[in-house]
Amino acid sequence: MSDPAESVDAMLARIPYARFLGLRIELAGDEMTAILPFGQHLIGNPVLPAIHGGVLGAFMEMTAMAQLLVKEGQARQPRVIDVSIEYLRSGRPLTTYARAEIKKVGRRIANVHVEAWQDQRAAPIAALRGHFLVTPTERA
Amino acid sequence: MSDHLDAMRNFVNAMNQGSPHAIALKMETISLDADGATLRVPYDEKLIGDPDTGVIAGGVVTALLDHACGQAVHTGLTEFKTIATLDLRIDYMRPAEPGKDIFAKAHCYKVTRSVAFVRAVAYDVDPSDPVAAAQAAFMLDSSGGRGFGANLKDRKPK
DSSP: OOOHHHHHHHHHHHOHHHHHHTOEEEEETTEEEEEEOOOGGGEEETTTTEEOHHHHHHHHHHHHHHHHHHHHOBSSOOEEEEEEEEEOSOOOSSOEEEEEEEEEEOSSEEEEEEEEESSOTTSOSEEEEEEEEOOBGGGO | OHHHHHHHHHHHHHHHHTOHHHHHTTOEEEEEETTEEEEEEOOOGGGEEETTTTEEOHHHHHHHHHHHHHHHHHHHOSSOOOEEEEEEEEEEOSOOOTTOOEEEEEEEEEEOSSEEEEEEEEESSOTTSOSEEEEEEEEESTTTTOOTTGGGSOOOOO
16 A cells, blocks of 8 residues: 555645645644645735635645545546635635545545634634545546 | 726736736736626646646636636725625536636626625636636625734734
């Protein structure tokens, strides 16, 4: 069995957009945390300043895909079918973290919930619910 | 009305040029009228999400749709108000074609006292063959008196 930490690192290293955002993944056993260090290029509203809502959506989408890879193993990158993003608080110029919970994986579709936070885990800044088209490794 | 649209065109250009993420994506508003806003992100290899196919990352489409929806809200308002995305729902219908620029066309179809409702499509060639479709809700007067640099202050502990 391949090491999930290595395969998720390998996946991210191959994705130019993940490098563009600056996304990292940390694993503690089977518990995965996605980390988005703050960078000026992530700012959407320069006045507050606040991280772009689209960046937070993108970050949570990538978190869900990485979690599917870590937990289920994927022959191909999962494809996003739909996402619903809730914005709870303004994204401040700080490191953002996210964790995903796979609610269900069927033969073709996975349902994943993601929550993102900054300095307080109990005060999430955004949440995402999404469906993803999956290709588990054993069927590849 | 055209005065308002002219003012809005200047405003959205400032919104693009003043937003580091919009600059990083080379986002540009190519048209703005009473019907809404159309924006473009040029194809760029650094934005690829699937290295096997060269398809742009879904996240780029997400950011473009969010940005376009926000500009459509400003177009739909008769005076300037601060706005914040409450909720953004996106259906991804098909991968964008590698090498092609991505466009988003957003239309604000309802404004109430506190909330604006927007629909948008993202496409590469033809708006009737979309890459993705979005539905969003925005809160109006969202700043609540928080002004310049508000996010640089410590948030009160929960």
